[in-house]
Amino acid sequence: xxxxxxxxxxxxxxxxxxxxxxxxxxxxxxxxxxxxxxxxxxxxxxxxxxxxxxxxxxxxxxxxxxxxxxxxxxxxxxxxxxxxxxxxxxxxxxxxxxxxxxxxxxxxxxxxxxxxxxxxxxxxxxxxxxxxxxxxxxxxxxxxxxxxxxxxxxxxxxxxxxxxxxxxxxxxxxxxxxxxxxxxxxxxxxxxxxxxxxxxxxxxxxxxxxxxxxxxxxxxxxxxxxxxxxxxxxxxxxxxxxxxxxxxxxxxxxxxxxxxxxxxxxxxxxxxxxxxxxxxxxxxxxxxxxxxxxxxxxxxxxxxxxxxxxxxxxxxxxxxxxxxxxxxxxxxxxxxxxxxxxxxxxxxxxxxxxxxxxxxxxxxxxxxxxxxxxxxxxxxxxxxxxxxxxxxxxxxxxxxxxxxxxxxxxxxxxxxxxxxxxxxxxxxxxxxxxxxxxxxxxxxxxxxxxxxxxx
Amino acid sequence: xxxxxxxxxxxxxxxxxxxxxxxxxxxxxxxxxxxxxxxxxxxxxxxxxxxxxxxxxxxxxxxxxxxxxxxxxxxxxxxxxxxxxxxxxxxxxxxxxxxxxxxxxxxxxxxxxxxxxxxxxxxxxxxxxxxxxxxxxxxxxxxxxxxxxxxxxxxxxxxxxxxxxxxxxxxxxxxxxxxxxxxxxxxxxxxxxxxxxxxxxxxxxxxxxxxxxxxxxxxxxxxxxxxxxxxxxxxxxxxxxxxxxxxxxxxxxxxxxxxxxxxxxxxxxxxxxxxxxxxxxxxxxxxxxxxxxxxxxxxxxxxxxxxxxx
Numbered sequence: 109x110x111x112x113x114x115x116x117x118x119x120x121x122x123x124x125x126x127x128x129x130x131x132x133x134x135x136x137x138x139x140x141x142x143x144x145x146x147x148x149x150x151x152x153x154x155x156x157x158x159x160x161x162x163x164x165x166x167x168x169x170x171x172x173x174x175x176x177x178x179x180x181x182x183x184x185x186x187x188x189x190x191x192x193x194x195x196x197x198x199x200x201x202x203x204x205x206x207x208x209x210x211x212x213x214x215x216x217x218x219x220x221x222x223x224x225x226x227x228x229x230x231x232x233x234x235x236x237x238x239x240x241x242x243x244x245x246x247x248x249x250x251x252x253x254x255x256x257x258x259x260x261x262x263x264x265x266x267x268x269x270x271x272x273x274x275x276x277x278x279x280x281x282x283x284x285x286x287x288x289x290x291x292x293x294x295x296x297x298x299x300x301x302x303x304x305x306x307x308x309x310x311x312x313x314x315x316x317x318x319x320x321x322x323x324x325x326x327x328x329x330x331x332x333x334x335x336x337x338x339x340x341x342x343x344x345x346x347x348x349x350x351x352x353x354x355x356x357x358x359x360x361x362x363x364x365x366x367x368x369x370x371x372x373x374x375x376x377x378x379x380x381x382x383x384x385x386x387x388x389x390x391x392x393x394x395x396x397x398x399x400x401x402x403x404x405x406x407x408x409x410x411x412x413x414x415x416x417x418x419x420x421x422x423x424x425x426x427x428x429x430x431x432x433x434x435x436x437x438x439x440x441x442x443x444x445x446x447x448x449x450x451x452x453x454x455x456x457x458x459x460x461x462x463x464x465x466x467x468x469x470x471x472x473x474x475x476x477x478x479x480x481x482x483x484x485x486x487x488x489x490x491x492x493x494x495x496x497x498x499x500x501x502x503x504x505x506x507x508x509x510x511x512x513x514x515x516x517x518x519x520x521x522x523x524x525x526x527x528x529x530x531x532x533x534x535x536x537x538x539x540x541x542x543x544x545x546x547x548x549x550x551x552x553x554x555x556x557x558x559x560x561x562x563x
Numbered sequence: 564x565x566x567x568x569x570x571x572x573x574x575x576x577x578x579x580x581x582x583x584x585x586x587x588x589x590x591x592x593x594x595x596x597x598x599x600x601x602x603x604x605x606x607x608x609x610x611x612x613x614x615x616x617x618x619x620x621x622x623x624x625x626x627x628x629x630x631x632x633x634x635x636x637x638x639x640x641x642x643x644x645x646x647x648x649x650x651x652x653x654x655x656x657x658x659x660x661x662x663x664x665x666x667x668x669x670x671x672x673x674x675x676x677x678x679x680x681x682x683x684x685x686x687x688x689x690x691x692x693x694x695x696x697x698x699x700x701x702x703x704x705x706x707x708x709x710x711x712x713x714x715x716x717x718x719x720x721x722x723x724x725x726x727x728x729x730x731x732x733x734x735x736x737x738x739x740x741x742x743x744x745x746x747x748x749x750x751x752x753x754x755x756x757x758x759x760x761x762x763x764x765x766x767x768x769x770x771x772x773x774x775x776x777x778x779x780x781x782x783x784x785x786x787x788x789x790x791x792x793x794x795x796x797x798x799x800x801x802x803x804x805x806x807x808x809x810x811x812x813x814x815x816x817x818x819x820x821x822x823x824x825x826x827x828x829x830x831x832x833x834x835x836x837x838x839x840x841x842x843x844x845x846x847x848x849x850x851x852x853x854x855x856x857x858x859x860x861x862x863x864x865x866x867x868x869x870x871x872x873x
Binding site for chain 1: 636644
């Protein structure tokens with residue numbers, strides 16, 4: 109086996125076999141799943157009272173009462189519940205009027221609603237999933253009844269199967285935020301998904317970068333390093349360490365993904381079967397009805413706002429770039445951390461060098477946070493190209509569909525590759541000299557001198 | 564076996580080696596001596612290709628030194644250690660693989676070595692559970708396990724008790740007899756006298772002394788003799804007169820003495836005996852050849868005096 113391979117294998121195996129790795133592998137997903145379940149639970153338990161104005165210009169579900177005032181056309185549906193109150197009108201309402209009004213939600217029908225069951229649910233604040241599905245159920249019921257009533261009016265009292273199918277149509281509510289017109293793009297939500305990946309990259313680079321540094325310091329203080337560099341080149345030792353530890357990080361990440369998925373699935377099944385709002389159960393039934401028809405399953409899932417966001421992300425690109433930027437970022441920062449480890453004698457001495465290494469990383473994280481509220485700002489594009497922040501910032505860009513288009517992805521990737529080659533080379537030089545220097549706390553001037561030593 | 568030719572190396576203004584040339588004969592134990600900071604470690608690191616010389620050449624078995632030669636060199640650095648969390652056997656196999664040995668072969672050979680050094684029971688123990696002596700044994704084993712043509716040992720005996728020191732010495736001599744060339748860097752002059760055939764002494768980055776141990780000790784002999792005699796001490800000192808110098812005297816009793824005498828001028832031992840025989844009864848005569856320790860101190864101080872004159 110090739111010597112670098114041997115080093116990678118040792119670095120990898122000793123870490124993967126550690127108890128702490130195994131514990132973290134199982135605790136991580138539990139923590140993750142706990143957070144996700146918590147978030148879903150919060151999203152479902154919404155105790156705000158909603159005033160829903162049903163505007164129906166076409167008189168489908170809102171008719172005219174005896175006193176000329178608009179009332180619901182079907183008495184059975186749109187009953188006020190504890191937390192949802194319905195109001196009705198046949199007149200369109202302007203955005204400003206809605207903002208100034210006391211209504212929290214606006215259910216808007218259009219000329220096609222009667223046939224295709226699509227309506228818009230305009231919100232000031234995104235309603236919880238349970239509120240949304242209650243409103244959906246009401247509209248669905250009302251439409252079904254109205255369709256039957258119309259058929260009765262046309263003396264088509266006897267229903268054929270086709271007639272029933274045309275009555276029993278699902279309702280789709282399209283979310284719309286009153287203060288923005290991003291009806292389709294869901295950019296912010298997608299940026300949030302990218303942010304999750306950015307956080308993962310940020311933490312993994314930090315966590316495992318510091319492990320590289322510790323490993324180098326350990327070898328130095330152990331004094332085994334001189335034995336090893338008499339058999340292999342220092343550069344091989346450094347790269348073996350970085351790659352080995354990077355693979356440990358990737359392994360941990362993949363295990364987390366798999367385990368989180370499993371836990372999340374189990375929890376969801378338990379949740380859906382036992383607890384939860386009737387709507388979720390209804391969705392399940394609908395899914396059962398549509399059976400193996402993937403197209404419909406997709407449609408059902410897409411009604412869920414979370415899934416809708418997820419479906420809009422280019423996953424092959426997302427996962428591809430996650431792996432690329434994880435590796436690129438880790439090589440870049442890992443070699444910097446290795447150089448820091450080589451330049452000092454003990455971990456307490458690392459601070460003066462840690463700061464300049466971690467500042468760009470933290471800064472990337474701050475930019476990513478900023479992008480959550482300003483997904484399309486030029487700052488997000490600039491830092492997507494700078495290689496020290498790009499592994500973090502690009503996660504948001506890719507998730508949103510990069511503002512700069514494909515050239516942004518390509519430029520950023522090329523700059524990152526060029527930079528990590530340069531940095532690995534520089535770090536290799538510092539490392540080579542540093543690992544054999546004892547009892548000397550290196551200064552930056554010293555490091556500069558090391559860079560110019562002959563190998 | 565190993566020729567170092569005019570090697571120089573400097574680190575940011577500080578000169579570690581200046582035109583050093585040494586010739587290590589095949590199948591011998593070669594002592595590389597010098598005070599701390601003289602440049603020994605720099606030279607050893609260059610031979611191990613951990614660093615490269617600024618100028619000069621190195622030949623390994625007649626060929627210019629190349630990367631592949633590392634597999635034929637075993638190196639035990641002065642500052643040595645092991646991965647504390649790894650198991651002893653596992654670690655030894657890892658180090659053997661880094662030297663290019665296949666795993667199965669490494670395991671077989673290492674088991675034999677562990678057996679010989681009586682640490683086979685510790686094969687599966689973590690290094691941090693081992694005593695310092697055991698760790699030292701493992702380090703020694705990992706240096707010699709791949710049967711290198713050239714062994715470079717920096718202070719190999721430090722940390723060993725006298726019994727294990729002898730074990731290692733015997734092993735070294737056996738390896739030499741089987742064809743290995745050994746470079747020994749040490750401050751333990753006793754072991755240099757005991758096992759080294761040739762030495763080189765480096766001081767202040769330059770080689771100041773080199774050659775077979777016996778020749779060097781002769782070269783530094785100061786015409787000192789120990790004379791034991793029966794008779795009167797006063798008669799003895801009178802007989803010395805101005806041609807000889809009494810350096811040290813030791814009296815067993817009034818009639819039996821042992822003295823260290825230095826020949827002055829062109830006088831020989833014969834002259835000394837001619838002067839003494841008429842007055843005292845000589846019991847024994849012994850030439851006092853300086854120990855390597857004395858040679859070392861003399862050579863290093865000489866050099867320092869030279870420099871202070873400059």
